[in-house]
Amino acid sequence: MAEDKKKVGPLDSAVMTAEGLTFKGIIMTPVVENCTGCERITLVEGLSYCPTYAEPSKKWTRGICNFATHVKGTLDKQGKTKVNPLKASKRAARGR
Ligand code: SF4
Secondary structure (H helix, E strand, O other): OOOOOOOOOOOOOOEEOOOOEEEOOEEEOEOOHHHOOOOOOEEEOOEEEOOOOOOHHHHOOOOOOOOOOOOOOOEOOOOOEOOOHHHHHHHHHHOO
């Protein structure tokens, strides 16, 4: 006998209201341009939302979103990759 197992999406219980998409009492805002390519993006009624953060734009104000699946590492204000100085000195001491 085959069981009917329906896969539950992360925002399946979200409800579209006049204020916007509401999930567990929080109003969700659509993803921003920086999120393009992230595997966490979930489509709800034709719009893209992040099930991890209600306001994706705030996750990009201080650098790269730490839960982004399409971008790795951290960038400084000039857009250069940040290197942990302690790790860099250990690496240099080992000759790598
Ligand atoms: S995890 Fe970060 S990058 Fe991915 S959709 Fe959410 S806010 Fe955007």
